[in-house]
Amino acid sequence: xxxxxxxxxxxxxxxxxxxxxxxxxxxxxxxxxxxxxxxxxxxxxxxxxxxxxxxxxxxxxxxxxxxxxxxxxxxxxxxxxxxxxxxxxxxxxxxxxxxxxxxxxxxxxxxxxxxxxxxxxxxxxxxxxxxxxxxxxxxxxxxxxxxxxxxxxxxxxxxxxxxxxxxxxxxxxxxxxxxxxxxxxxxxxxxxxxxxxxxxxxxxxxxxxxxxxxxxxxxxxxxxxxxxxxxxxxxxxxxxxxxxxxxxxxxxxxxxxxxxxxxxxxxxxxxxxxxxxxxxxxxxxxxxxxxxxxxxxxxxxxxxxxxxxxxxxxxxxxxxxxxxxxxxxxxxxxxxxxxxxxxxxxxxxxxxxxxxxxxxxxxxxxxxxxxxxxxxxxxxxxxxxxxxxxxxxxxxxxxxxxxxxxxxxxxxxxxxxxxxxxxxxxxxxxxxxxxxxxxxxxxxxxxxxxxxxxxxxxxxxxxxxxxxxxxxxxxxxxxxxxxxxxxxxxxxxxxxxxxxxxxxxxxxxxxxxxxxxxxxxxxxxxxxxxxxxxxxxxxxxxxxxxxxxxxxxxxxxxxxxxxxxxxxxxxxxxxxxxxxxxxxxxxxxxxxxxxxxxxxxxxxxxxxxxxxxxxxxxxxxxxxxxxxxxxxxxxxxxxxxxxxxxxxxxxxxxxxxxxxxxxxxxxxxxxxxxxxxxxxxxxxxxxxxxxxxxxxxxxxxxxxxxxxxxxxxxxxxxxxxxxxxxxxxxxxxxxxxxxxxxxxxxxxxxxxxxxxxxxxxxxxxxxxxxxxxxxxxxxxxxxxxxxxxxxxxxxxxxxxxxxxxxxxxxxxxxxxxxxxxxxxxxxxxxxxxxxxxxxxxxxxxxxxxxxxxxx
Numbered sequence: 001x002x003x004x005x006x007x008x009x010x011x012x013x014x015x016x017x018x019x020x021x022x023x024x025x026x027x028x029x030x031x032x033x034x035x036x037x038x039x040x041x042x043x044x045x046x047x048x049x050x051x052x053x054x055x056x057x058x059x060x061x062x063x064x065x066x067x068x069x070x071x072x073x074x075x076x077x078x079x080x081x082x083x084x085x086x087x088x089x090x091x092x093x094x095x096x097x098x099x100x101x102x103x104x105x106x107x108x109x110x111x112x113x114x115x116x117x118x119x120x121x122x123x124x125x126x127x128x129x130x131x132x133x134x135x136x137x138x139x140x141x142x143x144x145x146x147x148x149x150x151x152x153x154x155x156x157x158x159x160x161x162x163x164x165x166x167x168x169x170x171x172x173x174x175x176x177x178x179x180x181x182x183x184x185x186x187x188x189x190x191x192x193x194x195x196x197x198x199x200x201x202x203x204x205x206x207x208x209x210x211x212x213x214x215x216x217x218x219x220x221x222x223x224x225x226x227x228x229x230x231x232x233x234x235x236x237x238x239x240x241x242x243x244x245x246x247x248x249x250x251x252x253x254x255x256x257x258x259x260x261x262x263x264x265x266x267x268x269x270x271x272x273x274x275x276x277x278x279x280x281x282x283x284x285x286x287x288x289x290x291x292x293x294x295x296x297x298x299x300x301x302x303x304x305x306x307x308x309x310x311x312x313x314x315x316x317x318x319x320x321x322x323x324x325x326x327x328x329x330x331x332x333x334x335x336x337x338x339x340x341x342x343x344x345x346x347x348x349x350x351x352x353x354x355x356x357x358x359x360x361x362x363x364x365x366x367x368x369x370x371x372x373x374x375x376x377x378x379x380x381x382x383x384x385x386x387x388x389x390x391x392x393x394x395x396x397x398x399x400x401x402x403x404x405x406x407x408x409x410x411x412x413x414x415x416x417x418x419x420x421x422x423x424x425x426x427x428x429x430x431x432x433x434x435x436x437x438x439x440x441x442x443x444x445x446x447x448x449x450x451x452x453x454x455x456x457x458x459x460x461x462x463x464x465x466x467x468x469x470x471x472x473x474x475x476x477x478x479x480x481x482x483x484x485x486x487x488x489x490x491x492x493x494x495x496x497x498x499x500x501x502x503x504x505x506x507x508x509x510x511x512x513x514x515x516x517x518x519x520x521x522x523x524x525x526x527x528x529x530x531x532x533x534x535x536x537x538x539x540x541x542x543x544x545x546x547x548x549x550x551x552x553x554x555x556x557x558x559x560x561x562x563x564x565x566x567x568x569x570x571x572x573x574x575x576x577x578x579x580x581x582x583x584x585x586x587x588x589x590x591x592x593x594x595x596x597x598x599x600x601x602x603x604x605x606x607x608x609x610x611x612x613x614x615x616x617x618x619x620x621x622x623x624x625x626x627x628x629x630x631x632x633x634x635x636x637x638x639x640x641x642x643x644x645x646x647x648x649x650x651x652x653x654x655x656x657x658x659x660x661x662x663x664x665x666x667x668x669x670x671x672x673x674x675x676x677x678x679x680x681x682x683x684x685x686x687x688x689x690x691x692x693x694x695x696x697x698x699x700x701x702x703x704x705x706x707x708x709x710x711x712x713x714x715x716x717x718x719x720x721x722x723x724x725x726x727x728x729x730x731x732x733x734x735x736x737x738x739x740x741x742x743x744x745x746x747x748x749x750x751x752x753x754x755x756x757x758x759x760x761x762x763x764x765x766x767x768x769x770x771x772x773x774x775x776x777x778x779x780x781x782x783x784x785x786x787x788x789x790x791x792x793x794x795x796x797x798x799x800x801x802x803x804x805x806x807x808x809x810x811x812x813x814x815x816x817x818x819x820x821x822x823x824x825x826x827x828x829x830x831x832x833x834x835x836x837x838x839x840x841x842x843x844x845x846x847x848x849x850x851x852x853x854x855x
Contacts, residue, residue, distance in 0.1 A: 045127075058073050058074070068113050082108075083117065087108060105121070107119065123141075171185060172265075172267075192239060211235040219250065229248070233245065295313055318364075320365075330342075335361065345377065355379070359391060372400050431527050431542070448467065450466050476512050485513060490510055615666060694733075696786065700786075704747070732853070745824045753846065771790065782854060783851050803838055804824075837849050
């Protein structure tokens with residue numbers, strides 16, 4: 001509202017200090033100033049008559065609240081207190097109030113000089129003069145930062161507790177004394193079977209909730225007595241009429257006068273727990289019966305290891321009455337070797353209450369034998385219902401024996417070799433060792449004889465071969481059964497009178513089984529005892545397993561023999577097939593090459609023959625013309641000037657001298673072409689499919705001519721020098737075309753090796769020039785020898801032994817098939833009854849030696 005600055009006249013009494021009106025006004029203003037300075041609210045006065053309404057006054061509280069000094073405030077608009085998040089709506093209200101010149105009250109978030117925010121409640125009022133004109137605006141601000149922070153914390157707490165209320169897994173409620181629900185969360189609605197809390201509040205009453213009407217009265221009476229109640233369990237009706245179990249925590253809320261306002265509390269659904277408890281009660285009798293009738297031994301010890309409970313099963317397992325063991329120390333019955341580990345386990349049990357610990361030890365039976373017990377112990381000394389160390393154990397003697405046998409069987413099988421006889425010996429020894437016999441034997445019945453194939457601990461004089469008739473092993477084999485044969489007292493059977501071994505070695509018991517090979521039984525494996533025994537079912541199964549394994553080894557041995565025979569036949573057939581295939585491929589290859597060369601030779605031969613045939617006539621004609629010219633020159637030594645000039649222009653003298661030479665060169669060239677054609681024909685040998693006498697040197701030269709391009713030097717290759725050291729060789733009967741193929745393969749390989757190991761064309765003084773040396777000679781007029789040697793890198797010994805194997809090559813993929821030398825070896829050795837060998841060493845070059853018979 002507008003502030004009236006007129007001072008009442010009665011306040012201007014002369015009796016006031018100063019004695020005159022002006023002094024009184026000053027006094028009043030001083031009082032106002034002190035009052036403004038003393039207030040905790042910030043006060044500013046802005047000049048409404050000046051542009052931008054600058055501040056003309058501020059009290060100390062305003063300075064303290066904003067952090068600005070008076071000199072930084074006076075003359076400025078209050079906008080310097082605003083920040084980017086100052087409420088724009090509140091600022092708009094202030095602008096409207098200033099424009100319309102009326103009161104305004106807003107809450108603003110402003111910023112101090114140090115940048116910290118603060119909340120203030122701002123009241124703006126216009127100040128009018130006597131004429132009603134607004135001259136100033138007074139702003140009064142209260143720092144409400146603490147209140148705002150409290151409000152914010154309150155909202156957070158409300159949101160937190162509202163979230164807890166809405167999302168709690170337990171039901172939360174408030175009920176009026178008459179049973180009406182005042183509030184309920186979603187969890188309570190779910191427990192009671194309602195779709196929402198509002199439906200629960202509208203339809204449900206605590207008076208009609210309990211399936212047992214007396215429970216509601218009990219609840220009210222108990223709360224009235226003590227004021228609260230915890231874990232009050234009841235069966236209630238749900239919305240659909242079904243029942244469930246709940247556990248309630250309830251307290252009453254009263255006002256300061258002690259009047260009951262409402263009840264509040266929480267509800268947990270315990271239907272699952274109740275079912276579990278019911279099942280537990282039902283099962284308790286069952287478990288008690290199981291414990292009393294279980295084959296496992298349940299023992300309870302005190303902290304010192306003294307037995308104070310034994311289940312009845314101890315009589316079945318250890319042959320003790322429970323009363324015989326109660327009060328005894330458990331260590332008195334433990335095997336001496338196992339006592340340290342048992343003592344250690346008991347110490348662990350004492351040190352780790354409620355932690356199950358595995359136990360195993362040998363426990364002495366009533367008859368003095370040892371039983372292997374395995375179990376679990378748990379320290380329940382702190383449990384008043386037990387007050388002891390509970391050990392649940394069972395007899396593992398049979399399983400340990402089975403595990404031992406299984407490990408020995410696995411060890412035996414893992415030690416198997418490809419030798420069936422050795423494996424059968426291992427199996428026979430295994431039978432004797434695991435079944436604890438005096439000896440073990442695998443015998444095979446064949447042609448009326450009993451042969452001891454494998455034995456274990458038999459007497460030194462036990463016969464390896466004996467007549468089959470009368471032996472228990474023979475009868476077991478002939479009986480042909482896949483079941484074990486047990487004879488606990490041999491001496492009281494017919495075998496005590498007719499079996500030589502039973503009689504001689506006083507054998508008492510027999511455990512054995514026939515061994516099957518395919519559909520027939522070929523022998524039997526047995527374990528013999530010099531005392532009476534009663535084999536268990538596990539013993540019979542074990543002898544059956546070993547008999548089956550021996551049968552497998554017998555079958556494998558027979559199969560291996562058949563496979564070896566088949567393998568030999570297949571290897572022979574495969575080798576023949578590979579050789580035939582290689583020969584066909586190479587023959588076809590060389591045949592195609594020969595046909596191409598023969599075609600080329602034929603096509604070249606025709607025009608060359610025409611040229612060569614006419615060249616001799618051309619030579620005669622030219623010589624005749626030159627002769628007539630010479631005659632003209634002799635008869636007419638002074639020809640006309642025109643003829644003489646023409647003779648000089650064509651250099652007649654030089655022409656007459658050089659033309660015969662030119663014709664001779666052309667004749668020589670034709671002869672060379674004819675020679676090349678003949679070489680091509682000699683290499684292809686398309687017309688020579690059978691043996692015929694041939695010149696080996698001619699074949700070598702033809703092959704070199706075919707490879708001549710690889711011998712020449714190139715830009716980055718110095719070429720290969722061929723040294724021929726031909727001896728006197730007779731013509732020998734051979735397949736010329738096939739031998740040319742051999743020469744081609746060997747020479748081509750030599751050139752490949754030299755090219756791969758050679759240096760560039762600019763040789764150094766120490767470098768070796770690539771060289772191939774071909775040497776031929778006769779050996780005792782019975783055979784010829786051809787040596788082809790290079791000075792390349794040589795061949796490692798590992799590769800040398802496989803050099804003539806089919807498909808073996810050391811060249812990169814795509815550069816060799818591995819067939820060349822294999823086929824060459826076949827041509828020389830099998831086709832010509834000769835010899836082909838290779839001599840080489842790394843760094844010393846390679847030499848191939850071919851020997852061929854002359855006849």
